[in-house]
Amino acid sequence: MLLNTRYMIQQTSRHFTPREQTHLARYGVDPLLQTYASAPVEYISGKAEFCDFIINVNENVLIPRIETEKLVALAATEIKKQLASDQISLQILEVGTGSGAITVALAKQFKDSWKKLQFVATDISKNALRVAERNAVELLGKYAPISFIKSDLLENTQAEQFDIVVANLPYIPSERIAKLDESVKAHEPVLALDGGFDGFAVIARLLDTITPVLHPKTRVFLELDHTHSLKNFVPYQKRGWQVTLSTDQAGYIRFAQLTSPV
Ligand SMILES: C[S@@+](CC[C@H](N)C(=O)[O-])C[C@H]1O[C@@H](n2cnc3c(N)ncnc32)[C@H](O)[C@@H]1O
Numbered sequence: 001m002l003l004n005t006r007y008m009i010q011q012t013s014r015h016f017t018p019r020e021q022t023h024l025a026r027y028g029v030d031p032l033l034q035t036y037a038s039a040p041v042e043y044i045s046g047k048a049e050f051c052d053f054i055i056n057v058n059e060n061v062l063i064p065r066i067e068t069e070k071l072v073a074l075a076a077t078e079i080k081k082q083l084a085s086d087q088i089s090l091q092i093l094e095v096g097t098g099s100g101a102i103t104v105a106l107a108k109q110f111k112d113s114w115k116k117l118q119f120v121a122t123d124i125s126k127n128a129l130r131v132a133e134r135n136a137v138e139l140l141g142k143y144a145p146i147s148f149i150k151s152d153l154l155e156n157t158q159a160e161q162f163d164i165v166v167a168n169l170p171y172i173p174s175e176r177i178a179k180l181d182e183s184v185k186a187h188e189p190v191l192a193l194d195g196g197f198d199g200f201a202v203i204a205r206l207l208d209t210i211t212p213v214l215h216p217k218t219r220v221f222l223e224l225d226h227t228h229s230l231k232n233f234v235p236y237q238k239r240g241w242q243v244t245l246s247t248d249q250a251g252y253i254r255f256a257q258l259t260s261p262v
Contacts, residue, residue: 016041038182051105055135060127062192064101067248068168068223071255072105074246075166075221079110079117082163089116093213095153095167095206097121098192100132102166107136107144114145120162122151125191153205159212167206168223173199199225200232207236211260218260226252233258 016024016031020041024031027045035044042048042063048055050064051072057063075092082090094103103121110117123129129148136146149156172193177185184193195202203222210220224232224245233243233256240261248254 038186040183040187043187048099048101050099050101051108053104053108053139055099055101055104056131056138057099058131059187060125060189061099061131062188064099067250067254068102069105070248071166071168071221071223072102072109074255074257075102075106075164076109078164078219078221079106083110083113083116087116087163089118090164091162092117092119092164092166093157093162094119094121095165096169096192096202097123097132097148098128098168100135100148102168103132103146104135104139106166107140107146111140114143117145119144119146120149120157121146122149122153122157124150124152125189126150128189128192153202154209154213157213160215161213163215163218165210165214165218165220167203167221169195169202169206171195171199171203171223171225171228173197173225173227195225198227198232200228204232207241207258214260216260216262220256220258220260222256222258224254224256226254228256229253 014035014037021031023041024045027047029045040063042057043059046056046058048057048063051069055064079090092106097103100121103119107119121132129150133148136144151157170193172195174194174196177194230243230245237243242259244257245253246255
């Protein structure tokens, strides 16, 4: 098994929790391995579980979180609805794809409808896109209808294109980054975490620039920080967006579903 050698440096000896031991055993990694005290086991094994599949991860991408499985479910419900309404084709955009977990999960779920679907997955990080592309090929094959584009938000996407947009962008308020668990702040990419002053800066920049790449009544699905609320969306409601918030598996506000104005 090919291990991530970055983590095989002699460091302080480490006690793995039962969950971590199970993960290492599942991927054939020796738990007596000497590693950084705080490295997430997913970066050591190079594997993370998401929805019903196993995805490749490395330190260039966020380890996909269980909350995000619900974001996938929300977007999947909308795709199903639009396919059932005899929509001839659907253009689906994911902004900030990281490991590709969300787009791969959606494309996998709707494999029978690939002829009608086109996915575009973007990230500002070229190294993240490499991981996402590898995951798409390994999990879906060479012919999955997905284009990966390096882009600062929507910069390199085309105008009036998308029917559904999904984004789990960085949303942690900057001042909270230093207080995160060592395993997160010392290892996961800050580019995937830091959402600016109130955690809403990157999301706001997306919403402020999104209209030209949407069909009317496009549905936008966002993952949020638990400190975000409808107050963050007031400027968009004033511009005619409809906004609904929903909670994650732990009961925290975590998702926004927006419908763009006509
Ligand atoms: C929270 S991570 C989510 C990754 C993945 N979608 C997931 O749910 O596991 C946010 C991702 O957004 C990307 N990102 C940050 N700023 C961006 C920007 N301005 N434009 C595009 N992508 C960006 C990061 O590189 C990172 O991969």
